[in-house]
Structure formats: structure tokens, C-alpha cells
Amino acid sequence: MISDNQNKIITFRSIVNFVLSVALAAVFLYIAFHNVNFSDVWFHVTRANLFWILIFIVLVLVGHLLRAIRWKYILHSVKPDVKLKNLFGSLMVGYGVNAVTPKLGELTRAVLIGRWEGLSRSSMFGTVILERVIDVISLGFAILIAVFISSISLYDQFPWLESTLYITAAIILLVLFVIYLAVRFKEKFYETIIKFFGKFSGSIALTIAHIFNMFTEGFRSLKGTKNYFWTISLSVIIMGVYAVTSYVGFLMLDIKNVNFGMGWVIMSISAIGVVIPTPGGTGSYHTLAKSTLVMIYGFTEVISLAYAFLTHILSYIISIVGALICFFILNKQTSKTLNDFKTESDQ
Numbered sequence: 493m494i495s496d497n498q499n500k501i502i503t504f505r506s507i508v509n510f511v512l513s514v515a516l517a518a519v520f521l522y523i524a525f526h527n528v529n530f531s532d533v534w535f536h537v538t539r540a541n542l543f544w545i546l547i548f549i550v551l552v553l554v555g556h557l558l559r560a561i562r563w564k565y566i567l568h569s570v571k572p573d574v575k576l577k578n579l580f581g582s583l584m585v586g587y588g589v590n591a592v593t594p595k596l597g598e599l600t601r602a603v604l605i606g607r608w609e610g611l612s613r614s615s616m617f618g619t620v621i622l623e624r625v626i627d628v629i630s631l632g633f634a635i636l637i638a639v640f641i642s643s644i645s646l647y648d649q650f651p652w653l654e655s656t657l658y659i660t661a662a663i664i665l666l667v668l669f670v671i672y673l674a675v676r677f678k679e680k681f682y683e684t685i686i687k688f689f690g691k692f693s694g695s696i697a698l699t700i701a702h703i704f705n706m707f708t709e710g711f712r713s714l715k716g717t718k719n720y721f722w723t724i725s726l727s728v729i730i731m732g733v734y735a736v737t738s739y740v741g742f743l744m745l746d747i748k749n750v751n752f753g754m755g756w757v758i759m760s761i762s763a764i765g766v767v768i769p770t771p772g773g774t775g776s777y778h779t780l781a782k783s784t785l786v787m788i789y790g791f792t793e794v795i796s797l798a799y800a801f802l803t804h805i806l807s808y809i810i811s812i813v814g815a816l817i818c819f820f821i822l823n824k825q826t827s828k829t830l831n832d833f834k835t836e837s838d839q
Contacts, residue, residue, distance in 0.1 A: 513594045513769050520768075520775025524782050524800070528793050536745055536798035544744040545806065551737040552810050555730060556583060559623075562726040566619050569715040571611060578608040581818035588815020591772035591808055598624070608822060614702070618710020625667065630727045631763055632660055634735075638760040641753045642788060649787045650761070674708045735759045741803040747795065758784050762800075772808050 525533075560580040567574050586601030598620045606613035635657060639646050647654045674681045682701055689697035714723060739755025761784045765776035778800040785796035 509769075510593055513771055516768070517770035517775035520765075520770060520779045524775065524778040524797060528797055532794045533797045533801055536795060537802050539746075540744045540802055541746060544740055548737060548740045548744060548803070548806060549810060551733060551740060552807055553814075555733045555737065556580065556587070556814075558726055558730050558733060559583060562723055562730070563619065563623065565719045565722045565726070566622060566714050567611075568719050570615065570619075570713045571609060574605075574609050574611075578605060578822060581822040582608065584811070584814040584818040586815075587811040588819075591811045591815075594769040594771055604819075604822075612709070614706045615709035615713065618706040618708065619713050620710070621707055622710045622714060625664065626723070626727055628660065628767075629664060630731050631760070631767075632657060632664070634731050634756070634760040634763070638757045642757050644788050646757075646761070646788070650783075653761075656764075671707055671711050674704050675711055731759075734763070738762075738803070741799055744802060745795065745798055747791075747799070754789060757788065772811060773804065774808075777804050 557580060560576055560583050563579050563583070564574055564576055567579075582601040582604040585604055586597035588597070589600045590597030599617060602617035602620050603613050605611065606616045635646075635653070682705065685701045685704060686697050689700050714720065735752065735756040737755075738759040739750065739752050741758075742750040742755070758781060762777055762781040765778070765780040766773035768776035770776045778797065781800035781803070782793065782796040785791040785799060786793055791799075
């Protein structure tokens, strides 16, 4: 049981994290829109092509659906018959929560799928972490491809990019190595963590051990050649869909002389902004999308911000509306199923 003091600490941390994330978003928004007349940006946004807006919305939802399918393959060894609608629903709710409070959505969707499918919440959180590791690796490869296909050196325009890739690769390799040890030598690794961190604090040692236990459960869920194949294949397809979605963003604003390669580059660089802990990537996405379009392709700041604003606000609305719809529908269905089961048991 969690004590009242622990609840207060958790609540305080949540408030602090929320305030900091909003402040960070405000800083990035200021950087992005500084010295730009928003009415000029709004002028382009209000004249966006409705047909391509609908295509954009469909592609965003297709991307989410593919992620749910990939999650199903990751969970296949845990529960082969897990319902796709529950995976998609919890994923959408998670995105909706992330649009308000960064990263809390990952915990939310793990809790929901655990509840809706009767699975361990800790192991589900482990699979969510596994997904995020796969996403970071995919993003790293996407950026490398962007570096090769870009007509202008991305490293010259974004001096921090190369070092970020190296640091990220090193961190990923370290994380994968630690997780390998945790999976391969679970009991010994668990005891080592308890002994090492127990020297400083028993509660911290147990917390860290619990976190590693969740990681190992999540990583152990992905088994079988077929599941590995489809997880990797779907990860590639998802990145392709995201690139097409970014390309369609140009078409919404009737921007001429664009191609799929430009969509791939803007997707790869602006995705870094989504990783930054701001609500739904607000501000950080706008700054990187604008910088890429201005510095790499020579677009004006106004049209670049119109692109960033329109693509982001559409994705944001889809996340919020989708989260509300999925939560109320699936939560109602789950409650009805549990009530029916209880009634049958009483009889």
C-alpha cells in the first residue's frame, strides 16, 4: 500500500513535471515564433487543402494502427489472442495523455491494456519501454538516411546532430547490454542490484530492482522468429508512413516542388522534438520543423511555421479526440463484460 506521504510526494512531482514541461514548451514556442507575425501564419493555415487534410488524418491513424499491430506481435508470447482494438485504444489514450502530461501516457496505456486484457501492468510497462527502445533505434536509422539523402549537410546546419547520434547510440548499446544481462542472468542480476543500491537505501534498491524486473519481463515477451520479423518489418513500415505523412503536410499547404525525400528529412529531424518532454511535442516540434524547412530547404519562416503549426495541431486534435473516444467506448465495454461475468458467477 502507498502511504499518504508517498501519495503527496508523487502528486508534487507530477505537478512539478507538468509545470516544467509547459515552461519548456513556452520557451520553444517563443523561439519558433519570435519576430514572426502569427496572422501571416494563420493566413496559410486557414487556406489548407481539405482533401489533403483528410489524407493526413487517415495516415496518422494508419500509423497508430500499425503501432498497435506491432505491439500485438511483441505481446504474442504473453497472450496470442490479445484484442487489437484494446491495443489500439490504450495506445490512443496514451497519446492523449502525453498531449497534456509528457511521458505519463506510457504508464497510462500499460495500465489500461493490463486492465482490459487481464495482464500484469508491470510487464505491460516493460513492453512499452521495449517499444520506445525500438522507436529510438528506428529514429537513429531514419536520421542517418536523412543525412545521406539531404542535398545540404545536416551536420553543418545542426552541429549538435552528429554528437547526439553518437551519444544516443552509446546509450542504446549500454541499455541493451544491461537488459541482456538482466534477462540472461535474472536472479544474479537482481541480487546484485539489491546488494549494490542497498548500501545507500533499501527502498531505492527495491525500486530500481522492480524497474529492472519490468524491463526484463517486457523484453522477454518478444520471442519467436516470426514475431521478431514482423516487429522489425512493421518498424520500418511505420517510419515510411510517418515520412509520407510529413510529405502530405506540404500538399496540405499547396507547397510546390516537394518530394518524398523532403518528407523523410523533415520527419526525421522534427521527430527529435517529439522526444523532448513537452506536452505533445509542443514548441520543440515547431522549432525543429521550422529550422529544417528554413535552413535546409530555404522556405520562409512564415510558411515553415504554417507547416509546423498545421501538422502539429491536427496530430494533437487526433490524439485528444481519439483518446476520449477510445477510453469511453472500450472502458464501457470492459465494465459491461466484467459485470456480465460477475452476474454469471453469482448464478
